[in-house]
Amino acid sequence: MNLHIPKQLARSQPAGWSLIFIGTLLLTWFTAQSAHAQSYRAAAGLAEYAAADAASLVTLQTNREDITGDGVPDTIRIVGRPSETNRGSYNKLSLEIQDGGERKQTCFYIGSGYAPLLRLVDWNGDQVKDLYLTVFDPFDRHLPVYSIYTRTDADGGGSRLTQLPLPQPLSxxxxxxxxxxxxxxxxxxxxxxxxxxxxxxxxxxxxxxxxxxxxxxxxxxxxxxxxxxxxxxxxxxxxxxxxxxxxxxxxxxxxxxxxxxxxxxxxxxxxxxxxxxxxxxxxxx
Structure with a gap:
């Protein structure tokens, strides 16, 4: 540790003041070092937690199908973490799509629920499969929740997956x-x-x-x-x-x-x- 104290300032002040000044500098330096160490430990702890959280996820379904229209099969997975309180239910359910052509990954967060199931169908006749996802409500396993995802043109070229609305129930x-x-x-x-x-x-x-x-x-x-x-x-x-x-x-x-x-x-x-x-x-x- 190197602390620089100007000689002129040191000579012009009483010895007691110099000791106080040096003590203040030391306290400031140690406080900064402690804060840095705490921040490092916090960041390391968050990284460790994220890694452990990711490791607790399980793959529930995997499909390989071209859903972007580029002719290259994409990988579609449903992942989730088994619930500790509701047997058969999953938390942090997500739909992960790995683009086989561009190698980019898209993730749609689903939430929680029972028996997630993905179906690949064509809604608009473009010969490219769309995604139809069913998950049963975490509080009522008899109540299904549906989601639809389809390919649309992206700004600047290419394509992207977009969630479609569901038809309103009959009156x-x-x-x-x-x-x-x-x-x-x-x-x-x-x-x-x-x-x-x-x-x-x-x-x-x-x-x-x-x-x-x-x-x-x-x-x-x-x-x-x-x-x-x-x-x-x-x-x-x-x-x-x-x-x-x-x-x-x-x-x-x-x-x-x-x-x-x-x-x-x-x-x-x-x-x-x-x-x-x-x-x-x-x-x-």
């Missing part, structure tokens, strides 16, 4: 009517259906909604605000996938399933277009 309404009938309306297409629920008459009477077939307690139907299922399917067999959605419609309780509102969506002109709707019973699924 469905319905109510109980006399003689154990149920009226269901699909507002998107203005379709109305009248269903006979006579096989449930005993349960409806016991619950206090009917008396000898006459409705004495009005009841609106409950419709799932989200899709119970939304999966790719090539409905018209043209090699381009559509999305087929199902929404459960319930009567006097969640276990009283009236029907499912089914919808078919096709990606056209940068948006999802509703192609078809229908009402299906559980037996028709």
């Amino acid at each position: 469905v309404s319905g109510r109980l009517k006399d003689n154990y009938k149920v009226q269901v309306r699909l507002r998107n297409t203005n379709q109305t259906f009248l269903l006979d629920r006579r096989e449930r008459s005993a349960a409806y009477e016991q619950a206090g909604y009917y008396q000898n077939g006459r409705l004495i307690r009005p009841k609106l139907l409950e419709t799932a605000a989200e899709y119970n299922e939304l999966l790719p399917a090539d409905i018209d067999k043209d090699g381009i996938s559509e999305l087929r959605g199902l929404q459960r419609i319930s009567g006097i309780g969640t276990d009283d399933v009236i029907a499912y509102a089914a919808s078919v969506w096709k990606w056209r002109y940068g948006q999802w277009t509703l192609m078809r709707t229908e009402l299906l019973s559980q037996e028709q699924l």
Whole structure:
């Protein structure tokens, strides 16, 4: 350690002042060295934590497919860390794409959930596979969460992966009517259906909604605000996938399933277009 004290300053001051000055310099130097050491240890600790965190990730699925359109297969992986509290669930789920041509990596953070599954499909007919990801909610393993990623042109040339929106669920309404009938309306297409629920008459009477077939307690139907299922399917067999959605419609309780509102969506002109709707019973699924 070298501390430089001007000779003129040292001679012009009392000896006691010089000792104080030197002590102050020493304290400042040691404080700086200690702070530097602490910063180094903190950085090393963060690096060690990041390495340990990365090591705890496991690969859940790997696919090799050209998803950028350059003719070179890319590597797509789903990685995550097994949850310590929810068995079968994963935290820090991510979708990692290694570009086989440009050798660059893209990562989409997913979050947490159960049973992540990646499907490779073509939405727009460009002969390049798009990504369709399903993960079940970490708090409700029966509630699926969907994500769609497709290739788009990047600024300055080349391509990039972009997340597409999902089609909005159908707007469905319905109510109980006399003689154990149920009226269901699909507002998107203005379709109305009248269903006979006579096989449930005993349960409806016991619950206090009917008396000898006459409705004495009005009841609106409950419709799932989200899709119970939304999966790719090539409905018209043209090699381009559509999305087929199902929404459960319930009567006097969640276990009283009236029907499912089914919808078919096709990606056209940068948006999802509703192609078809229908009402299906559980037996028709």
